[in-house]
Amino acid sequence: MPKEVLATKHPDDELIRADRIPHIWCPGCGIGIVMKCYVEAIKRSGIPPERHVVVSGIGCSSRLPGYMNIDSYHTTHGRAIPFAVGMNIVKPDLEITVIAGDGDLVTIGGNHFIHAIRRNHNFNVVLVNNFTYGMTGGQYGATTPIGSKMSTAPYGMIEYSFNLPLLVASLGAPFVARWTTLHIRQLTDAILKAMKVNGFAFIEVVSPCPTQYGEDNNFPTGMDMMKYFREACVVEHEADLRKVDIDLRPGKPLIVGNFVHIEKPSYNDMDRKLIEIAMKGRKPYG
Amino acid sequence: MTDGLIPPGKYFMQGNIACAEAALIAGCRFFAGYPITPSNEIAQWMSYRLPQVGGHFIQMEDEIASIMAIIGASNAGVKSMTATSGPGFSLMQENIGFGMMIETPCVIVNVQRGGPSTGIPTLVGQGDMMQARWGSHGDYEAIAYVPNSVQEFFDLTIKAFNAAEEYRQPVIVLADQTIGHMYGPLVVPPHEEIKIVNRKLPNVPPGVPDFKPFDAKYEVAPMALAGMGYRIHVTGLTHDEKGYPYYTHEVSTWCVKHLVSKIRNNAEKIWEVERFTLDDADIVVITYGITSRPAYQAVKVARSEGIKAGMLRLITVWPFPEEVVRKVSEQAKVILVPEINMGQMIHPIREVAECLVIGLSWAPGAVQTPDVILDAIRSVSR
Ligand SMILES: Cc1ncc(C[n+]2csc(CCOP(=O)(O)OP(=O)(O)O)c2C)c(N)n1
Numbered sequence: 132m133p134k135e136v137l138a139t140k141h142p143d144d145e146l147i148r149a150d151r152i153p154h155i156w157c158p159g160c161g162i163g164i165v166m167k168c169y170v171e172a173i174k175r176s177g178i179p180p181e182r183h184v185v186v187s188g189i190g191c192s193s194r195l196p197g198y199m200n201i202d203s204y205h206t207t208h209g210r211a212i213p214f215a216v217g218m219n220i221v222k223p224d225l226e227i228t229v230i231a232g233d234g235d236l237v238t239i240g241g242n243h244f245i246h247a248i249r250r251n252h253n254f255n256v257v258l259v260n261n262f263t264y265g266m267t268g269g270q271y272g273a274t275t276p277i278g279s280k281m282s283t284a285p286y287g288m289i290e291y292s293f294n295l296p297l298l299v300a301s302l303g304a305p306f307v308a309r310w311t312t313l314h315i316r317q318l319t320d321a322i323l324k325a326m327k328v329n330g331f332a333f334i335e336v337v338s339p340c341p342t343q344y345g346e347d348n349n350f351p352t353g354m355d356m357m358k359y360f361r362e363a364c365v366v367e368h369e370a371d372l373r374k375v376d377i378d379l380r381p382g383k384p385l386i387v388g389n390f391v392h393i394e395k396p397s398y399n400d401m402d403r404k405l406i407e408i409a410m411k412g413r414k415p416y417g
Numbered sequence: 418m419t420d421g422l423i424p425p426g427k428y429f430m431q432g433n434i435a436c437a438e439a440a441l442i443a444g445c446r447f448f449a450g451y452p453i454t455p456s457n458e459i460a461q462w463m464s465y466r467l468p469q470v471g472g473h474f475i476q477m478e479d480e481i482a483s484i485m486a487i488i489g490a491s492n493a494g495v496k497s498m499t500a501t502s503g504p505g506f507s508l509m510q511e512n513i514g515f516g517m518m519i520e521t522p523c524v525i526v527n528v529q530r531g532g533p534s535t536g537i538p539t540l541v542g543q544g545d546m547m548q549a550r551w552g553s554h555g556d557y558e559a560i561a562y563v564p565n566s567v568q569e570f571f572d573l574t575i576k577a578f579n580a581a582e583e584y585r586q587p588v589i590v591l592a593d594q595t596i597g598h599m600y601g602p603l604v605v606p607p608h609e610e611i612k613i614v615n616r617k618l619p620n621v622p623p624g625v626p627d628f629k630p631f632d633a634k635y636e637v638a639p640m641a642l643a644g645m646g647y648r649i650h651v652t653g654l655t656h657d658e659k660g661y662p663y664y665t666h667e668v669s670t671w672c673v674k675h676l677v678s679k680i681r682n683n684a685e686k687i688w689e690v691e692r693f694t695l696d697d698a699d700i701v702v703i704t705y706g707i708t709s710r711p712a713y714q715a716v717k718v719a720r721s722e723g724i725k726a727g728m729l730r731l732i733t734v735w736p737f738p739e740e741v742v743r744k745v746s747e748q749a750k751v752i753l754v755p756e757i758n759m760g761q762m763i764h765p766i767r768e769v770a771e772c773l774v775i776g777l778s779w780a781p782g783a784v785q786t787p788d789v790i791l792d793a794i795r796s797v798s799r
């Protein structure tokens with residue numbers, strides 16, 4: 132008897148490049164969850180898929196655009212943000228979302244990151260924080276918690292790590308959030324909110340990397356990290372951002388929430404005004 | 418009314434300003450850059466002039482960001498440019514390669530100064546000739562033009578935009594401090610006489626199944642832009658015609674050969690040179706950029722002394738006009754190559770020349786006087 136075909140199409144096929152599956156991510160990796168939340172947010176955004184653009188750098192997280200059936204740009208390590216800056220300035224009606232790893236966005240790309248926030252460019256940045264360089268083999272970076280055992284810190288990480296929500300808020304970003312891959316509903320909502328923000332919207336997603344981080348740091352499977360999220364996460368939208376450092380030791384809370392949501396003119400608003408003024412007083416050539 | 422563009426007519430203008438005005442005429446509507454001497458006047462003038470014609474100017478946090486921003490803007494369909502000098506050009510290299518790989522038209526102006534490192538920021542150099550060719554990792558064929566006057570800086574900037582649009586890749590203008598800062602006559606022709614090339618866009622509607630943004634049936638595929646609805650994937654990884662990454666030797670063979678052959682197959686169309694008293698010349702000075710000006714003077718004086726000297730000036734340095742140089746070398750006894758570096762363009766010249774090639778290397782910081790080149794011509798003529 133022929134098997135009954137229940138479905139010939141996945142409801143997300145419209146937004147996913149099915150011809151690129153299977154993906155490269157390890158079992159237990161959190162990046163796929165981030166992608167699913169992004170897909171949901173696009174569907175609910177009311178913005179047609181043709182106007183959504185996803186931009187990434189290099190790393191496991193940065194391979195996400197390769198599986199998205201929208202205009203997708205996989206750029207170079209650390210440089211997704213300046214690419215998005217140029218694209219956003221000349222085509223402000225595109226809904227650009229930058230999705231990349233912590234190593235990419237705030238370690239090698241840190242300079243672009245802070246200046247894009249300062250200028251309040253109008254796009255969304257979803258930073259997948261897995262505490263390491265997944266793709267190159269578990270080296271330490273600017274988000275690796277102190278004490279972690281890493282492939283380039285075999286004696287334990289001796290550097291302090293970034294408190295990203297504090298950093299981003301201090302630069303004036305109109306939207307700052309942190310969620311984990313356990314919080315799929317909250318994360319989807321946050322990405323959706325980010326799409327509606329006029330200006331720089333930042334979401335840190337804490338995500339398991341069992342292969343390159345968890346293995347040597349007491350989270351050997353993706354599930355171990357998810358259990359930790361369930362036990363340690365405290366939702367605190369009004370959190371004092373000076374106190375949201377990530378500390379994975381038992382008993383320490385992991386503070387998540389939509390921390391900042393304000394309104395302020397974006398770079399596009401300022402740029403538009405500048406051009407209006409310049410075009411009125413055309414000099415030296417009319 | 419010229420829509421805010423510089424009207425046709427005669428001007429006396431700085432090279433860097435002429436470059437900026439040319440970019441506006443070519444259709445440039447986005448500039449991203451980072452301050453560096455001796456290119457600053459280009460950015461400054463663009464910050465003033467671009468918004469007047471509805472364009473966008475931004476000063477980025479560094480040159481890496483500048484090149485990436487113009488690549489991003491170009492992928493949204495806006496002609497884009499940056500301007501820099503040696504240290505900034507070095508920082509741009511990785512992403513010039515990215516622009517080559519994802520076939521993005523854009524223009525990079527390098528107003529060369531003396532190096533290495535911080536070198537002599539305010540004085541002339543020609544030390545980036547090889548970096549323009551091979552500065553980024555991997556294989557690609559650069560296009561680079563070298564102006565020797567204010568007028569030519571203007572003309573070649575427009576040509577650079579046209580070549581970028583035609584071949585879908587970053588194109589470099591290799592000026593130098595002296596040309597950039599020199600004031601000289603400029604004739605802006607009637608705008609309708611200026612050739613402007615715009616990139617080809619896909620001629621199939623969005624949504625056709627199996628659309629290929631890098632379709633191999635074209636030498637240069639029409640460019641699908643962000644937001645047009647083609648839902649393309651673009652990556653700096655080795656990719657197939659669909660833009661999808663593949664780690665195989667077969668796909669790599671197609672991808673890399675495609676990138677180099679679109680230029681190699683059209684090299685003769687891109688080559689531009691100027692010839693001066695070459696017909697019976699047995700001593701040929703091969704030169705480019707600012708160095709051609711004292712060289713021209715030296716050849717003229719040598720001729721008046723009865724020496725059969727001539728000059729070949731390379732206007733296109735990359736792709737290297739090898740056939741032209743080879744032909745010139747067939748009748749020459751000696752080729753002299755004066756350049757403001759310790760010997761760079763002498764290498765591709767030697768590679769093809771069928772006669773003796775002698776380099777006249779000269780450290781950055783000053784342009785050779787005609788006497789330096791004339792002495793060399795006299796001594797080889799004996
Ligand atoms: C200029 C440059 N330096 C180094 C690399 C090598 N590299 C590839 S991915 C990567 C790190 C990725 O880490 P992250 O951005 O955190 O992403 P993850 O893989 O963890 O998702 C590095 C260093 C590169 N591609 N380019």
Ligand code: SF4
Pocket residue numbers: 155156157159160161162191192261265266339340341342343344
């Ligand atoms: S190495 Fe880590 S980040 Fe990369 S795919 Fe595997 S689990 Fe995910």
